[in-house]
Amino acid sequence: xxxxxxxxxxxxxxxxxxxxxxxxxxxxxxxxxxxxxxxxxxxxxxxxxxxxxxxxxxxxxxxxxxxxxxxxxxxxxxxxxxxxxxxxxxxxxxxxxxxxxxxxxxxxxxxxxxxxxxxxxxxxxxxxxxxxxxxxxxxxxxxxxxxxxxxxxxxxxxxxxxxxxxxxxxxxxxxxxxxxxxxxxxxxxxxxxxxxxxxxxxxxxxxxxxxxxxxxxxxxxxxxxxxxxxxxxxxxxxxxxxxxxxxxxxxxxxxxxxxxxxxxxxxxxxxxxxxxxxxxxxxxxxxxxxxxxxxxxxxxxxxxxxxxxxxxxxxxxxxxxxxxxxxxxxxxxxxxxxxxxxxxxxxxxxxxxxx
Amino acid sequence: xxxxxxxxxxxxxxxxxxxxxxxxxxxxxxxxxxxxxxxxxxxxxxxxxxxxxxxxxxxxxxxxxxxxxxxxxxxxxxxxxxxxxxxxxxxxxxxxxxxxxxxxxxxxxxxxxxxxxxxxxxxxxxxxxxxxxxxxxxxxxxxxxxxxxxxxxxxxxxxxxxxxxxxxxxxxxxxxxxxxxxxxxxxxxxxxxxxxxxxxxxxxxxxxxxxxxxxxxxxxxxxxxxxxxxxxxxxxxxxxxxxxxxxxxxxxxxxxxxxxxxxxxxxxxxxxxxxxxxxxxxxxxxxxxxxxxxxxxxxxxxxxxxxxxxxxxxxxxxxxxxxxxxxxxxxxxxxxxxxxxxxxxxxxxxxxxxx
Numbered sequence: 001x002x003x004x005x006x007x008x009x010x011x012x013x014x015x016x017x018x019x020x021x022x023x024x025x026x027x028x029x030x031x032x033x034x035x036x037x038x039x040x041x042x043x044x045x046x047x048x049x050x051x052x053x054x055x056x057x058x059x060x061x062x063x064x065x066x067x068x069x070x071x072x073x074x075x076x077x078x079x080x081x082x083x084x085x086x087x088x089x090x091x092x093x094x095x096x097x098x099x100x101x102x103x104x105x106x107x108x109x110x111x112x113x114x115x116x117x118x119x120x121x122x123x124x125x126x127x128x129x130x131x132x133x134x135x136x137x138x139x140x141x142x143x144x145x146x147x148x149x150x151x152x153x154x155x156x157x158x159x160x161x162x163x164x165x166x167x168x169x170x171x172x173x174x175x176x177x178x179x180x181x182x183x184x185x186x187x188x189x190x191x192x193x194x195x196x197x198x199x200x201x202x203x204x205x206x207x208x209x210x211x212x213x214x215x216x217x218x219x220x221x222x223x224x225x226x227x228x229x230x231x232x233x234x235x236x237x238x239x240x241x242x243x244x245x246x247x248x249x250x251x252x253x254x255x256x257x258x259x260x261x262x263x264x265x266x267x268x269x270x271x272x273x274x275x276x277x278x279x280x281x282x283x284x285x286x287x288x289x290x291x292x293x294x295x296x297x298x299x300x301x302x303x304x305x306x307x308x309x310x311x312x313x314x315x316x317x318x319x320x321x322x323x324x325x326x327x328x329x330x331x332x333x334x335x336x337x338x339x340x341x342x343x344x345x346x347x348x349x350x351x352x353x354x355x
Numbered sequence: 356x357x358x359x360x361x362x363x364x365x366x367x368x369x370x371x372x373x374x375x376x377x378x379x380x381x382x383x384x385x386x387x388x389x390x391x392x393x394x395x396x397x398x399x400x401x402x403x404x405x406x407x408x409x410x411x412x413x414x415x416x417x418x419x420x421x422x423x424x425x426x427x428x429x430x431x432x433x434x435x436x437x438x439x440x441x442x443x444x445x446x447x448x449x450x451x452x453x454x455x456x457x458x459x460x461x462x463x464x465x466x467x468x469x470x471x472x473x474x475x476x477x478x479x480x481x482x483x484x485x486x487x488x489x490x491x492x493x494x495x496x497x498x499x500x501x502x503x504x505x506x507x508x509x510x511x512x513x514x515x516x517x518x519x520x521x522x523x524x525x526x527x528x529x530x531x532x533x534x535x536x537x538x539x540x541x542x543x544x545x546x547x548x549x550x551x552x553x554x555x556x557x558x559x560x561x562x563x564x565x566x567x568x569x570x571x572x573x574x575x576x577x578x579x580x581x582x583x584x585x586x587x588x589x590x591x592x593x594x595x596x597x598x599x600x601x602x603x604x605x606x607x608x609x610x611x612x613x614x615x616x617x618x619x620x621x622x623x624x625x626x627x628x629x630x631x632x633x634x635x636x637x638x639x640x641x642x643x644x645x646x647x648x649x650x651x652x653x654x655x656x657x658x659x660x661x662x663x664x665x666x667x668x669x670x671x672x673x674x675x676x677x678x679x680x681x682x683x684x685x686x687x688x689x690x691x692x693x694x695x696x697x698x699x700x701x702x703x704x705x706x707x708x709x710x
Contacts, residue, residue: 054552096457101449102473104456118457167529174522197409 002068004031004126005047011122012093018044019089020119021107024098026291027123029221034062038074044088050074083112093119121296128288128296129310134222135334138289138312141182141224142332142343144217148172149228149346152213156353158205158232162187165213166200173217182223183293186214193229193326196283196318207233210325211353216293216332223293225314226344227330230351240350242319242327247348249273250317250329253285257315257333257340263303270317271301279319286314289332311335312343357423359386359481360402366477367448373399374444375474376462379453381646382478384576389417393429399443405429438467448474476651483643483651484665489577490689493644493667496537496579497687497698499572503527504583504701507568511708513560513587517542520568521555528572537578538648541569548584548681551638551673562588565680566708571648571687578648580669581699582685585706595705597674597682602703604628605672605684608640612670612688612695618658625672626656634674641669644687666690667698 008031012020022028022040029035036059038051050072051059063069086092094107096118108116130138151172156165166185173180188198190209198212205211209232216224229243249270256266267285274281286299289312297305299313307313313335318328329348334341363386367375377383377395384390391414393406405427406414418424441447449462451473463471485493506527511520521540528535543553545564553567560566564587571579584598604625611621622640629636641654644667652660654668662668668690673683684703689696 054550094456096460097455099456100452101454101456101459102451105451170529170535171526174525180525195409 002047002066005042005068007126008042008122011126012042015091015093015117015119015122017089017091017093017117017119019086019092019113020122021092021094021111022123023103024095024123027095027098027127030123030127030291032059032063032069034058035221041085043085046070048072048085050077082110086111086113089114091115091117093117093122095119095121095123097121124296127290128305129308130290130312130334131310134290135310135312137220137222138224138332138334139343141178141217141219141222142226142345144173144176144178144219145215145224145226146344146346147176148215148217149213149226153230153351153353156205156211156230158207158353158355160205161202162189162192162200162205163202165205165211169213169215176217178217178219179221180218182216182218182225186212186227188212188326189232191323191325194320194322194324196320196326196328205232205353208236209233210239210327212326212328214328214330216289221291223289223291224344225289225293225316225330225332226346227316227318227328228346228348228351229327229329230353232353233355234352235350239325239327243329243350245274245277245279246317246319246327246329250315250331251348253317254315254331254333254340254342257307257313257335259307259309259335259337261307263297263299263305263307264301266299266307267301267303274317274319281317282320283318286316288313307335309335309337357402357421360397360423362481363397363477366481367397370446370448370472370474370477372444372446372448372472372474374441374447374468375477376447376449376466377478378458379450379478382450382453382482385478385482385646387414387418387424389413390576396440398440401425403427403440405432437465441466441468444469446470446472448472448477450474450476450478452476479651482645483660484663485645485667485689486665489645490665490667492575492577493579493687493689494698496533496572496574496577497581497700499528499531499533499574500570500579500581501699501701502531503570503572504568504581508585508706508708511560511566511585513562513708513710515560516557517544517547517555517560518557520560520566524568524570531572533572533574534576535573537571537573537580541567541582543567543681544587546678546680549675549677549679551675551681551683560587560708563591564588565594565682567681567683569683569685571644576646578644578646579699580644580648580671580685580687581701582671582673582683583701583703583706584682584684585708587708588710589707590705594680594682598684598705600629600632600634601672601674601682601684605670605686606703608672609670609686609688609695609697612662612668612690614662614664614690614692616662618652618654618660618662619656621654621662622656622658629672629674636672637675638673641671643668662690664690664692 284300288295316330320326391410569582639655643650671685675681
């Protein structure tokens with residue numbers, strides 16, 4: 001029995017939809033288990049994966065009878081076949097946040113669907129809770145990221161450019177078994193650290209600069225996400241104070257990443273703590289990490305979700321002083337029943353790099 | 356006067372739309388000229404770029420009065436501002452092939468749009484013809500790709516894996532000024548060459564293998580696309596014959612990449628030539644190359660488009676014998692008024708790599 005499909009069918013009942021069309025490649029990878037192109041149709045009678053000649057051998061070799069999938073090559077399906085899949089379905093769900101308007105119209109026409117229903121992230125919500133294999137892939141991505149940070153502490157010297165360091169990270173990932181970067185690396189130094197989403201520039205690292213490095217490897221499709229802020233030459237007193245404030249709170253709130261904690265309360269707690277010092281948390285405190293670098297749940301004061309065991313989420317408070325500097329510290333954390341496990345294990349002590 | 360906006364407004368008149376919403380990041384990069392996030396609204400009165408604090412400084416510094424854009428920070432716009440932009444527009448166009456169903460509904464609500472109209476790739480069609488700066492970026496991407504191939508001829512040895520070679524290509528690009536790969540490199544050897552879209556595997560290159568390398572650098576957002584098939588140790592007679600057949604046709608058809616040539620006829624011509632030898636061209640003969648690796652025009656027997664001066668397109672005939680091997684040869688070509696210019700200049704002589 002296919003566990004993921006069983007969960008999806010339960011959710012479908014609650015939404016009163018008898019059919020479902022899944023076309024988002026990350027959702028397909030999640031359900032099928034390997035990266036192949038095609039689309040999944042869940043009908044009142046069966047689970048169907050429609051693919052093409054490039055993938056059909058691989059899928060047939062990977063899926064077993066227990067996966068309960070019927071595999072078709074798209075070119076073997078007649079117009080009537082496509083019209084018949086959903087003939088007994090009153091309502092058919094689709095991924096309204098992925099399917100383009102043109103695809104939507106095409107689906108309705110091709111499958112003669114009576115009524116299309118938005119599903120509000122039915123699969124994305126399932127993906128929040130990771131299984132053993134997913135966690136093991138994320139752990140491996142985090143390990144490569146940690147190893148890279150160890151390497152960087154030796155590698156980074158005053159006088160290098162931000163772009164040079166970002167490039168070295170990408171090369172390290174490729175040479176150490178990662179698929180590549182999970183997202184575009186941020187290396188920001190000096191004044192650039194005041195922008196949370198700075199892109200690596202040709203700016204040279206100078207003595208006194210804070211250096212924010214936000215990076216993560218991708219391994220078998222799964223992401224890691226870690227930020228460390230280190231310092232060039234020495235640490236200015238005001239930066240040291242700010243660093244300590246953020247680190248103290250980051251470590252304290254980490255302990256609350258357990259089953260049952262409200263995402264809203266986590267974010268509020270850090271926001272209030274910063275507010276006492278006249279600072280504002282200008283972005284979310286964290287987000288889910290998995291096949292996508294940003295996925296559910298979002299940990300912010302708008303969130304309605306609660307942490308559950310085996311979610312994998314980030315904890316990334318930061319403070320940014322416009323025109324001056326900023327500091328962010330981030331870990332990827334596995335939510336535990338009683339205790340969280342921090343998957344990115346690099347040191348958060350103040351680290352100083354030299355010439 | 357903003358030339359691109361003028362062209363877009365002319366097309367809008369033909370489509371009887373008074374407003375246009377552009378959200379596809381590649382189309383925004385094309386119009387604005389730098390990679391920034393936001394959305395463009397073209398109304399009956401003005402051209403608007405709505406962005407946020409991360410980009411506002413950069414955009415204001417880059418655009419001049421001649422670009423005729425009004426820049427807004429999204430957070431400064433009230434609900435009423437958003438409702439008023441299109442108040443005099445009967446029909447508003449949108450990118451139906453990019454906008455998701457959920458975004459479509461959100462746009463209609465947010466801007467109180469009376470009637471949304473599909474625009475069938477209005478910007479994508481403009482993007483087919485490249486300007487001087489775009490061509491110069493593509494030329495640079497092709498040069499890095501050529502340099503990489505020169506390097507590979509020395510680097511590749513019998514006994515290496517496909518993945519090892521693919522990794523080396525990615526590293527070469529990063530170290531030679533490219534943004535990175537324009538697409539996921541294909542390195543296929545031996546039997547794997549029979550699949551046109553093979554992914555690099557752990558298969559080891561053995562004596563007698565053909566090796567198909569399909570790769571391209573990206574430079575300032577613009578792509579190169581080149582395929583070469585080389586040989587390990589020696590060339591089997593049957594492969595030599597096939598190679599000569601493909602090369603002869605690839606070079607002959609290249610000369611037809613000139614203003615006014617029908618894309619359909621180009622593809623048909625190669626298909627017929629292969630058919631005489633009992634082979635089938637199982638994919639398109641070529642495609643446009645630019646900010647996207649695959650863009651308009653597609654050169655296939657289904658195409659209704661005609662080549663125009665300063666389009667940049669590929670010419671990539673290939674023959675694949677299931678379960679045995681395949682050969683493909685591909686160049687990126689700038690369409691000329693009377694003569695094409697081949698932008699990827701690597702040798703197409705038979706190249707043999709050794710131990």
